[in-house]
Amino acid sequence: MPHEKIIEASSKHPKPADRKFTYGTAGFRMKADLLDPVMFRVGLVAALRSQKLNSATIGVMITASHNVPADNGVKLVDPMGEMLEPAWEVYSTTLSNAATDEELAAEYQKLADQLKIDTTRSAKVVIGRDTRESGPALLKALTDALDAVGAEYEDHGIVTTPQLHYIVRCINTHGLYGNPHENGYYEKLGDAYKQLMKAHGVKQPTKFTVDCANGVGAPALHKLAEYIGSDIFQVEIVNDQINEPSKLNFQCGADFVKTQQRLPPASKVENMVRCASLDGDADRLIYYYNDDKGNFRLLDGDKIATLAASFIGGLAKDANIDLNIGVVQTAYANGSSTDYIKKILGLPVICTPTGVKHLHHAALAFDVGVYFEANGHGTVLFSNNAIEKIQELEPESPGQAESLKKLRIFIDLINQTVGDALSDLLMVEVILAHKHWGPKEWDNNYTDLPNRLVRVEVTDRTVFKTTDAERRLIEPATVQKKIDELVLKYSKGRAFARASGTEDAVRVYAEAATRGEAEELARLVAEIVA
Ligand code: 16G
Ligand code: ZN
Incomplete structure (x- = not known):
């Protein structure tokens, strides 16, 4: 026994x-x-x-x-x-x-x-x-x-969290997904990147800087960069001191940059140079830069999702292949990003509760499901149906063949098991290179509405029950009505409150037409909730 x-x-x-x-x-x-x-x-x-x-x-x-x-x-x-x-x-x-x-x-x-x-x-x-x-x-x-x-x-x-997810899938698919070890991961992603850059004569616009949060992403990115080669992957790696455990996530990393809205002190870059940050286990990625006036500009998960969706949509169109592409977001997605996806890209958007498992699940409903949380956790899922269509289509023109080829390799570039900062990083670099875009052109797709996130201490967060993908409260009884009345007073106003799943607190998110209004709305909603 x-x-x-x-x-x-x-x-x-x-x-x-x-x-x-x-x-x-x-x-x-x-x-x-x-x-x-x-x-x-x-x-x-x-x-x-x-x-x-x-x-x-x-x-x-x-x-x-x-x-x-x-x-x-x-x-x-x-x-x-x-x-x-x-x-x-x-x-x-x-x-x-x-x-x-x-x-x-x-x-x-x-x-x-x-x-x-x-x-x-x-x-x-x-x-x-x-x-x-x-x-x-x-x-x-x-x-x-x-x-x-x-x-x-x-x-x-x-290993990084997404590397372990990759290894598990490789083992259970008997190598179909890739070779089941860390080096197999660098080979799969690195080869796809090389093909998408070199074979198409495309170059990164400039060198970029990646902050690895002094965590496991650092050795992994060093190895990946070495495998690809500095001729086509020019990266300056900062915050890679994994031998000093106290430095992990300290004044660096994706979460630091997203919440502080500034460069990590170690990233000393000129204006207009694109930077990226991973988190401590390399499953989140965000980009950012200082504009020509030195103002900090964040290119978060919403910006990555829209970039990926528009690029894949473009390839599918050029390859003349009918794919049902959709984007999955949470209530934290900036309203401008949602508008951009629906109105400019013409793609459907699904909103789910916070937490990757919800987004991942919803993304499975599409041929190609792009899902990202604003905090930078996300990936692109290609359904078996989509992969088959893409593999089997016989092109009828050189242009179509070219787009189809790119689409096929693109599938290998993306870790489809879970959000993966390194895979997403290569994806963004490939797209920017193909579009000949710098951070500014990317950023110009749409302008984020000013927004504010507030953490509210409450006696019992479990009394806050939500519906409609956490966008509305059903309990405590009168709170949502008060929020609704308040939001109406603000141009482009939107606000919601939900209990955190990871901390003993309620989070309030608000956005509005101006920074002042977004901040005021967040403060007033926080007062209602407290
Ligand atoms: C967890 C989630 C993350 C989510 C965050 C929200 C996973 C793997 N991680 O870290 O996706 O954004 O919680 O935290 O699902 P909150 O509930 O405290 O706002
Ligand atoms: Zn993480």
Whole structure:
């Protein structure tokens, strides 16, 4: 019986009585020194998940993304590289909260019985982690659990979150998606980039600067850049000090730039030079630049989505191929971006609740689904139907053949498992090069409405219940009516309030025709909510 083994192994990873753990939007995430028992229990869940899916390989990623260095976290990756199925988030929460080692073994068995899982069949797990100091010890807690239930595992060491998603998909598709290791990732993306640039005689307009948040994106980008070669990929890499753990996400990274609306101090660039920032596990990307007057300009997830959608739409048109292209956003998308997609690009827009799994799911409804959160997390999904159409079409003119060829390679450039900063970075560089655009031309597509995000401390955030993709509150009862009345007074006004999924607070977002009005609207809505 594995139960004695589970109990014995678990006794080295005891759960403190006063803690309640929850598998949230981004897995388990907390102060690293609290995570040890959770890691052990996640190991049991990963093994069960693999056994449930006929021994498909499951991924475990140890990371806390853009959080401070003292935090860490863990999330599970399903066989095709997607996020864990929601029902299993609940099972993970249940197992992580079992009070004693015996109770844990009993919960493990209960779950196996309930889901009819044969716990004697083989279980396969692949593991990755970011650069945090706490990583190796947490890895040990995880593998202790995997050993206790006899699961097979491969440790891929320090990799980005999207690299681990990629590896999982490669393994489960038996290499069809690519070679299942870190180098296979550089080869797949790098080769696609080379073909889209070199073969078409296209060049990056200028060198650009990438801030790697002093995290795992740094070694990965160095390796990717080396594989591609500096003749066609000119990049200045800053904030790549992964040997100084306290610098992770400190005064740098995508989240810093997005919230502070300024360059990270290490990015010393001239006006009009484009810059990009990754986050601590390289699944978010944003671009920005200082304009000719030195004013900071952000090119966020909305700008990346519109750039990608218009480029793919153009290629599809030139290739004379009928693809149903759509864009998925959240309520945080700037109203100007939504207007631009609908009115100028003529594409449908779906709005979903915050959290990548919602956007990803909605994007599957299109032949080509472009999804991005404003914070820079997103990707492009090509359906099997679209891929088949693109592969099978026989071109009738050289122009059509050229566009079709680009479209085929473009599919390989994009990590379709999950938002991937490095893949998105290559995508943006390719598009800018093909359009002969600098940051200004890109930025000129549309002008963001002034907006303001406010964090409001409340006694109980769970009383805030939303509908309509979080754009409207249904509870507490009178709040939405008050917000509606207020918004009417502002030109181009829009505002909403929702409980954060990651912090104990309510977030208020407001936009309006002028900066002053956006700020005032946000402040007044915050007063209603508080
Ligand atoms: C998580 C989500 C991110 C979302 C953020 C919102 C994933 C992998 N991550 O980090 O997409 O933007 O939560 O945070 O889904 P909030 O609920 O605190 O506003
Ligand atoms: Zn991240």
